[in-house]
Amino acid sequence: MTLVTAEMSISLDGYFAGPRSDETDWTKSPEALGFFRITRWVVNAQSWRERMGYAGGEQSVNSDLAAELTARNGAYVMGRRMADGGEGPWGEEPPFHGPVFVVTHRERETRHCQGGTSFTYVTDGLESAIAQAREAANGKNVLISGGGTTVQQAIAAGQVDELVLHIAPVLLGEGQRLLDNLGVSTGHGRELTPERVVHTQDVTHLVYRVGKAASLFLDDRGSGDGEA
Template sequence: MTKVTAQMSVSLDGYYAGPRYQGGGSGWMDSAEAAGFFRVTQWVLDAMAWRERQGLAGGEQNVSSEIIAESFEAAGAYVMGRRMADGGEEPWGEEPPFHAPVFVVTNRPRETLVRKGGTTFTYVTDGLAAAVEQARAAADGRNVAVAGGGTLLRQVLWSGLLDELDLHIAPVVLGTGMRLLDGQLPAPIELTPARVVPTPQVTHLRYTVNDR
């Protein structure tokens, strides 16, 4: 059965990046937002499974790498925010790591972007629910993975569309930045712990999202 899943690396105090970068152009890499983001995702960058998807050699073959490989294998389609899609377009290059259809939630129309390796970016302008529904249809029975960023993940969770949430907790306190689970809710959201995998670099937590 197709599930809508999401995952995010966060600091111990709940931030997935440093303070939001307000500039433009290539300055993001030198910003506080990028510094926080790369700190909490260091475990990903070091993993063999991630590096292989990027066409890079090396990396560590460990339980974290196995979890990354598992998530790629489970996903038949992705949903993504426009800011992340725009920011990743150049670094991902001609063969992005998804190897599956990606549906980008946006207010700005754009023609479908076709890349090597089976990745396509379809820009959906009629809302989050429509993007998720299109991704379900394209996933061919596999999962729909919410690829970020944090604002979109929050919207999917808040709207009741999410079935499973993976949090990867890096052992660092950032103190400030972009917090994942921020904002007012009409009602509490109950989750059931489904998996805990501790490692020295990161603790992997999986939750099943219950009905409100």
């Protein structure tokens, strides 16, 4: 069964990057510095480096898990800022090797790259992009790969079946927080079911099944007078 998954690395205090920046050299911005720190675990993983066409890396639990999670994906959804930002670094053979659907307000023809990656620019909304990705995934999962705002929008729209968080043991103190703006109103919450925990020295990997928004209520605090 095709699942729509969202996967992000975050700091212990919940940030997926430093404060947003539109600097020309993004790699030197506070935004990038935060992002580089929390994704260090995967950059050091041998499976990720092989996928990117880089040498070296560590064969580790982190590397095995990164390879396992990637193998599940048949199609991808991402925001336009991520797609545009990655166009140069990813080169002629981006690391997705499958169809990518880019949520955007600006039209652009589908871009076909080496290695089987294609970028289709979807202008009629996130839900349309996810629907197209489901159809293209051939029974595998659809990964909402970022950025963080796109993940937030997908959770708020109730489109995410599984949330995978890679929590780096660092406090950034400021930046862009992932688990904000999730469309859950006052007096409600969105219940998650833990399915898997993998802990290493570099990062803790958490996999949750995402439930529907539900009303919150006061428990009885042991008095026997609260709601069941």
